[in-house]
Amino acid sequence: MKTKILRLICLALVFLFFYTATAKLSNLAVFESELKNQAVPGWSVPVLLWLIPVSELGTVLMLIWPRFQRYGLLVSAVLLSVFTLYMGLAVLNVFERVPCSCGGVLKNMGIQSHLVFNLFFLLLSIWGVRLLRSKQDPMPL
16 A cells, blocks of 8 residues: 555656646746746856756656655655745745746646645655655664
């Protein structure tokens, strides 16, 4: 049962990261303008333009390759933590404006809905790490 749940978690994360990476890469000019609208330093935009989608695709590869699945789940949790924290700060009005550059289906979500969406996938990542750990460790802690 743990194996099936772990597969579903990884599949959901693969879909999420593949969708978001391809959406960014399919229209780099739009993604770049959205990044420029974010509360990030201007010098970081060219770096983030490539770093974010490449990280998402790298995560997809780790999640589908069983040998690197643990790393994929950990990287998923880190990526989702960073973005969820960023969105949480936006919800708390830390920034002058709401810096959401959501694409595709997510564009129609409000910032609070998107925050809940991210928290859900973050919890899936953490659950996947725990499942994989309990599956591999002979004696759970």
